[in-house]
Amino acid sequence: MSEFAVPAALLRSSRARQDRLRAQQDERASAAAAESAPATETSASRRLSSNSTRKTWAHSGPPSRPGSAAATASRTAPHARAPAATTTAPTLDTNSPLKEIERIKAARELRRKQAELIREARAGKDETDMMVEEYEAKIHQFRHAWMQWVESWKGRRTAQALAEWDAPIQVCVRKRPISNKEAGKRGFDIITTTTAVHPHACAFLHEPKLSLDRSRSIVFDEYAGNDLIFQTTLQPAIPKLKEGKNVSLFCYGATGSGKTHTVFGPEGGRGSATTAADIGLYHYACSQVFGVAAEMGADVFVSFLEIYSGKVVDLLNNRQPINLLEQNGSFLFQGLRESHAASVQHCLQIMAVGTATRTTQATDSNSTSSRSHAIFRLEMRVPNTSATSLLTLIDLAGSERGVDNPSASAAVRREGAAINKSLLALKECIRALHVNSNYVPFRSNKLTCVLRDCFRAGTCIMVLNVAPTNLTVEQTMSCLHYANRIKEYSHATGGGNGGASGGMPLPATAEDLLAQLSALTPSPVETSFGFGREPDPAAVGDEAEYDDESFEHDDESISTPASDGEDCSPHAARRSSQVAANLPASPSSDSAEGSSPDLATPPIAPQLHEGARPALDDDGATALLDLHVSSLHTILDLAKEEEKMIEDCMDGVVTFDGYVAALEIIVDKKMRRLAELKDRIQQVRGQGV
Numbered sequence: 001m002s003e004f005a006v007p008a009a010l011l012r013s014s015r016a017r018q019d020r021l022r023a024q025q026d027e028r029a030s031a032a033a034a035e036s037a038p039a040t041e042t043s044a045s046r047r048l049s050s051n052s053t054r055k056t057w058a059h060s061g062p063p064s065r066p067g068s069a070a071a072t073a074s075r076t077a078p079h080a081r082a083p084a085a086t087t088t089a090p091t092l093d094t095n096s097p098l099k100e101i102e103r104i105k106a107a108r109e110l111r112r113k114q115a116e117l118i119r120e121a122r123a124g125k126d127e128t129d130m131m132v133e134e135y136e137a138k139i140h141q142f143r144h145a146w147m148q149w150v151e152s153w154k155g156r157r158t159a160q161a162l163a164e165w166d167a168p169i170q171v172c173v174r175k176r177p178i179s180n181k182e183a184g185k186r187g188f189d190i191i192t193t194t195t196a197v198h199p200h201a202c203a204f205l206h207e208p209k210l211s212l213d214r215s216r217s218i219v220f221d222e223y224a225g226n227d228l229i230f231q232t233t234l235q236p237a238i239p240k241l242k243e244g245k246n247v248s249l250f251c252y253g254a255t256g257s258g259k260t261h262t263v264f265g266p267e268g269g270r271g272s273a274t275t276a277a278d279i280g281l282y283h284y285a286c287s288q289v290f291g292v293a294a295e296m297g298a299d300v301f302v303s304f305l306e307i308y309s310g311k312v313v314d315l316l317n318n319r320q321p322i323n324l325l326e327q328n329g330s331f332l333f334q335g336l337r338e339s340h341a342a343s344v345q346h347c348l349q350i351m352a353v354g355t356a357t358r359t360t361q362a363t364d365s366n367s368t369s370s371r372s373h374a375i376f377r378l379e380m381r382v383p384n385t386s387a388t389s390l391l392t393l394i395d396l397a398g399s400e401r402g403v404d405n406p407s408a409s410a411a412v413r414r415e416g417a418a419i420n421k422s423l424l425a426l427k428e429c430i431r432a433l434h435v436n437s438n439y440v441p442f443r444s445n446k447l448t449c450v451l452r453d454c455f456r457a458g459t460c461i462m463v464l465n466v467a468p469t470n471l472t473v474e475q476t477m478s479c480l481h482y483a484n485r486i487k488e489y490s491h492a493t494g495g496g497n498g499g500a501s502g503g504m505p506l507p508a509t510a511e512d513l514l515a516q517l518s519a520l521t522p523s524p525v526e527t528s529f530g531f532g533r534e535p536d537p538a539a540v541g542d543e544a545e546y547d548d549e550s551f552e553h554d555d556e557s558i559s560t561p562a563s564d565g566e567d568c569s570p571h572a573a574r575r576s577s578q579v580a581a582n583l584p585a586s587p588s589s590d591s592a593e594g595s596s597p598d599l600a601t602p603p604i605a606p607q608l609h610e611g612a613r614p615a616l617d618d619d620g621a622t623a624l625l626d627l628h629v630s631s632l633h634t635i636l637d638l639a640k641e642e643e644k645m646i647e648d649c650m651d652g653v654v655t656f657d658g659y660v661a662a663l664e665i666i667v668d669k670k671m672r673r674l675a676e677l678k679d680r681i682q683q684v685r686g687q688g689v
């Protein structure tokens with residue numbers, strides 16, 4: 001179990017267990033010493049014997065109440081039961097010498113059994129195994145409590161489709177089931193979740209410290225099939241194609257986490273999908289797109305690309321290389337074969353050719369790892385018009401760390417570095433769409449060039465695939481961090497009932513959950529109906545504040561924050577500051593009392609700048625101040641990125657090559673911003689402002 005990082009709490013409880021065992025050994029030793037001189041046994045020694053029984057009882061704790069946490073833990077951790085046997089020790093009866101001898105015999109027998117149980121518990125298990133079992137028992141205990149909590153949602157957790165949401169990017173988390181291979185390595189499930197939609201969507205990752213992912217959109221547990229994923233994410237977005245918008249779905253996750261299974265089904269579409277839960281999303285998407293195309297009178301064209309080691313190849317044309325040409329802000333795919341699909345069946349046949357030629361390679365974590373980004377495009381074109389819309393499904397290559405694939409050759413490591421670099425570039429673009437609407441670094445990587453159109457007005461869904469076990473906890477953590485950063489950039493709006501209505505307040509931490517659960521113990525009547533206590537509206541309000549966020553899109557699909565309402569969240573502060581940076585100062589802001597800029601609180605700083613702004617009529621001066629504010633934002637955001645990059649590199653989450661590539665992008669970006677600022681300063685100086 002070398003991959004299992006032992007949690008501090010686990011270590012503590014393990015030490016307590018060791019202390020308990022040691023104390024019991026001492027008890028046995030002193031009892032044995034007392035028994036070795038039975039002829040001289042006195043009432044004092046009898047008292048000792050009697051006391052030792054009580055002491056042992058105290059060490060092993062009071063008997064668990066049925067249904068209590070301790071009882072649950074002992075049910076799930078059989079080895080923890082041994083010490084409890086002491087609690088049944090017979091009581092001292094000083095009135096009968098015969099009974100006393102019987103009692104001593106029985107006590108000796110009991111101690112022998114107890115020692116045997118402890119030996120058995122230890123046999124074949126080292127200390128780490130026992131700690132792991134104990135940890136697992138705690139997860140079961142937590143999961144049990146969580147499921148009780150979930151039960152209280154009954155009637156309110158009907159899967160809500162993403163259609164009701166209006167945000168540029170939606171992030172979903174999908175947990176896959178444990179594989180036989182993982183079970184063989186004694187991996188156990190460390191993710192607790194249940195399929196649910198915001199505000200109930202929540203995934204707990206039981207890492208050394210228990211961590212909580214407050215997903216903003218949807219989570220899918222291991223029982224959710226591809227059919228449900230499709231119905232909840234992609235299907236609601238399909239009608240947008242009719243409006244000429246683009247729809248895209250990305251699967252992101254560590255290698256072996258289930259991305260390919262989600263997009264293409266078992267074995268990347270090469271295997272036979274026998275159930276609706278297995279059929280890949282691409283299959284469902286094809287079926288729907290033809291319906292939409294018929295309504296629009298459009299033709300459907302299929303193309304299928306792969307980006308492998310920085311090269312773009314055509315999977316429908318014998319892996320011929322494709323050149324990317326930039327024209328009017330778009331990228332053209334020179335040499336790409338676009339096949340006209342006459343029907344769903346025809347489309348699936350075309351796809352089968354492509355999936356057969358995909359690059360796969362066995363890695364330490366996945367025997368059929370796709371070492372590439374696969375991009376499946378269905379484009380609808382209305383003849384004799386310029387009306388088009390595009391559906392793109394992207395099976396991103398698995399993010400990976402060098403340390404996870406120690407047996408990799410230099411070539412495989414290079415591949416890994418290229419993958420990480422492209423994923424970083426993708427994140428950069430998503431970030432830039434929100435912090436710097438003037439410049440989005442699509443050109444920095446082939447992946448982002450190819451995906452340029454996905455970010456044009458429409459819907460972008462990111463499914464974050466996670467493997468369930470402790471064996472991949474680091475990768476899962478890193479994926480959730482990636483998603484969290486993307487979620488921060490995209491700030492989902494609270495469309496549908498994603499807002500305050502009817503929501504159960506989610507606990508902020510696992511401890512909170514347990515505390516709330518104990519307060520929630522339903523009355524017998526409530527239990528029979530499966531409901532807990534009604535939600536606390538005050539607690540829900542906190543969530544609603546974020547739900548009101550919305551974004552407007554310009555024609556270029558570069559999101560521009562809207563300044564609606566009086567949202568005091570940090571995100572809102574950033575939004576309004578960006579708006580302020582883009583608009584001329586209002587008369588009221590001109591007259592506002594100034595205060596000094598607070599650089600320690602970046603989201604609020606620009607508003608303070610605005611307040612401090614003198615009455616400047618001069619366009620040049622206003623432009624300089626605005627540029628300064630937006631540059632400052634960019635640089636502060638980049639600083640956060642840099643901090644994370646350094647951390648990731650030091651932790652081995654990204655390779656050094658990946659880190660250098662990312663650093664280069666960031667330095668370039670900063671230099672561009674600073675050069676722009678310098679130019680503007682020169683202009684202002686030249687004007688004599």
Ligand SMILES: Nc1ncnc2c1ncn2[C@@H]1O[C@H](COP(=O)(O)OP(=O)(O)OP(=O)(O)O)[C@@H](O)[C@H]1O
Nearest residue numbers: 176177255256257258259260261366369370397398
């Ligand atoms: N939801 C699921 N249900 C059942 N099996 C699954 C599920 N998700 C993934 N698997 C299985 O797990 C294994 C790894 O999945 P998959 O190949 O899709 O991972 P991946 O994330 O695409 O990996 P890579 O990035 O290395 O290509 C496969 O055997 C797949 O069939």
